[in-house]
Amino acid sequence: MKRLIAIFLFVSASHVAAAAPDARVDALKTEVAARGWIVYGARSDNGTWDLFLSRPDGSARRNITNTPDFEEAAPRFSPDGSRLLFRRLEKGTTIDHDRWGFQGALVIANADGSNPVAGEDGAAPWASWSPDGKQVVCLDKQGIHVLDRETRKEVRDVMKRQGIYQQLFCSPDGRWFCGVANVGGESWTVVRMNAATGEMNTVRTFQNCTPDWFPDSERIILSSRPAGQQVNDGYGYTQLWAVDGAGGNDRLLYGEEGYHIYGGAVSPDGAYVLFSRSPQDGSGAENAGGEICILRMADTPTIAGESTELRKLHPATKDGPVLFLTQGWEPHWTYAESGGE
Amino acid sequence: MNSGAQRLMRGMAVFGCVVACVSCGGGTQTGEEAHVTTLGTVEVTAELVEIPGELIDRPMYDYAHVMKYRVLTVHRGGDVGDVIYVGHYNPLKPRDAVADARVPEVGGTVKSFRVGDVHRMALEFPIDECFMGGIINKYHEEGVSPVYWAVWTNRARRP
Numbered sequence: 381m382k383r384l385i386a387i388f389l390f391v392s393a394s395h396v397a398a399a400a401p402d403a404r405v406d407a408l409k410t411e412v413a414a415r416g417w418i419v420y421g422a423r424s425d426n427g428t429w430d431l432f433l434s435r436p437d438g439s440a441r442r443n444i445t446n447t448p449d450f451e452e453a454a455p456r457f458s459p460d461g462s463r464l465l466f467r468r469l470e471k472g473t474t475i476d477h478d479r480w481g482f483q484g485a486l487v488i489a490n491a492d493g494s495n496p497v498a499g500e501d502g503a504a505p506w507a508s509w510s511p512d513g514k515q516v517v518c519l520d521k522q523g524i525h526v527l528d529r530e531t532r533k534e535v536r537d538v539m540k541r542q543g544i545y546q547q548l549f550c551s552p553d554g555r556w557f558c559g560v561a562n563v564g565g566e567s568w569t570v571v572r573m574n575a576a577t578g579e580m581n582t583v584r585t586f587q588n589c590t591p592d593w594f595p596d597s598e599r600i601i602l603s604s605r606p607a608g609q610q611v612n613d614g615y616g617y618t619q620l621w622a623v624d625g626a627g628g629n630d631r632l633l634y635g636e637e638g639y640h641i642y643g644g645a646v647s648p649d650g651a652y653v654l655f656s657r658s659p660q661d662g663s664g665a666e667n668a669g670g671e672i673c674i675l676r677m678a679d680t681p682t683i684a685g686e687s688t689e690l691r692k693l694h695p696a697t698k699d700g701p702v703l704f705l706t707q708g709w710e711p712h713w714t715y716a717e718s719g720g721e
Numbered sequence: 722m723n724s725g726a727q728r729l730m731r732g733m734a735v736f737g738c739v740v741a742c743v744s745c746g747g748g749t750q751t752g753e754e755a756h757v758t759t760l761g762t763v764e765v766t767a768e769l770v771e772i773p774g775e776l777i778d779r780p781m782y783d784y785a786h787v788m789k790y791r792v793l794t795v796h797r798g799g800d801v802g803d804v805i806y807v808g809h810y811n812p813l814k815p816r817d818a819v820a821d822a823r824v825p826e827v828g829g830t831v832k833s834f835r836v837g838d839v840h841r842m843a844l845e846f847p848i849d850e851c852f853m854g855g856i857i858n859k860y861h862e863e864g865v866s867p868v869y870w871a872v873w874t875n876r877a878r879r880p
Contacts, residue, residue: 545854
């Protein structure tokens with residue numbers, strides 16, 4: 381009987397501990413609360429994908445598109461935080477986690493979603509901001525295009541894309557592009573291209589995608605599903621990594637067996653990382669997205685959950701606190717106040 | 722209608738069926754039909770001699786896999802050489818079901834890719850300018866060029 385009571389007390393205590401709020405997460409939440417705004421796509425009450433703006437702690441959340449006749453996705457703040465660009469798709473269109481940059485129309489709006497101006501369907505694929513926000517950079521079969529934000533006319537000669545096929549982003553200093561490419565017979569290779577000369581180098585090969593820049597324009601954040609994983613029937617799980625733009629210095633930021641990590645975006649000061657986690661590969665874009673999370677960069681690498689295999693590979697994990705916000709897809713962050721009320 | 726006329730009608734019907742069947746069979750044998758003879762800039766009948774590596778079975782990811790062919794007949798496009806390298810889109814899918822939102826213009830009658838089979842193909846090149854997606858090219862280190870993009874791929878018999 382004593383043994384039974386002891387087991388009961390132990391189990392109860394464990395349960396209470398597991399359910400207890402993590403003071404470290406609360407501290408992180410307080411720390412990021414006033415640091416600008418985040419924007420992301422999510423399913424809304426009207427059943428379609430809309431864009432939502434909130435404080436990084438999840439407060440002050442509001443639907444800034446609220447269009448029951450369209451699906452909206454993949455928002456990105458301009459570098460000064462005054463505008464947003466995103467894709468608008470016909471109602472009922474399934475967002476494709478790999479093809480979304482080709483889908484629908486490019487919309488440019490104020491950062492609070494007001495005054496949206498939509499282009500033609502299919503035009504300006506994979507649009508992203510130039511450093512000054514006056515232009516957008518696009519990618520299609522012909523190459524890399526730089527368009528004026530207002531007129532959407534080409535402002536420079538088309539550059540050869542050299543095998544880059546999706547997710548093209550200009551570095552904050554304007555010197556580089558990063559993207560996903562076929563290089564050396566290998567697909568899903570993240571590359572860096574000199575925006576002036578077209579010279580290209582490999583950043584990381586084998587099953588990588590969704591690259592984006594750190595604010596220093598020197599490092600790239602990306603999702604990677606490394607080879608050799610035994611978990612998930614050998615398919616493995618996608619993790620968040622940082623790599624030097626010149627290649628090398630590959631560093632795990634976050635991993636969690638049982639979840640695929642995508643949509644990595646670094647805060648404007650480089651102190652935090654925003655991402656989404658989903659048990660489904662592709663970050664759940666085809667359904668309702670993943671869980672949007674925030675982690676301190678100083679707490680990387682962090683491995684969550686049991687993750688036995690991953691912990692063996694990365695014993696120096698810091699297991700930092702992770703702030704779980706809400707369900708969504710492709711989050712982005714600005715420290716500008718222009719996104720708010 | 723008298724019996725002679727009936728016999729004549731029956732005979733014409735049978736002849737028509739025979740002509741139709743021969744015509745169909747001929748198409749099947751040569752792979753010739755409207756798509757393969759008009760799409761792309763190159764048209765060949767070729768034997769599939771190698772599928773390097775494994776074809777990836779990941780329905781969430783679209784890709785092209787480059788395969789090696791021995792050219793048997795060139796129908797259009799001039800001298801393409803004896804051996805060509807062709808990238809097929811999502812090769813685990815039958816060609817008549819492979820077109821999708823990413824690549825709407827591909828098709829054909831081939832159900833699956835097997836070494837030794839003969840295909841009549843409408844091709845475009847280079848593949849990098851035709852397809853925006855992952856390309857698995859195990860021949861890259863051999864420096865093969867161009868790599869063709871299969872627009873239409875029909876099953877055919879050896880000429």
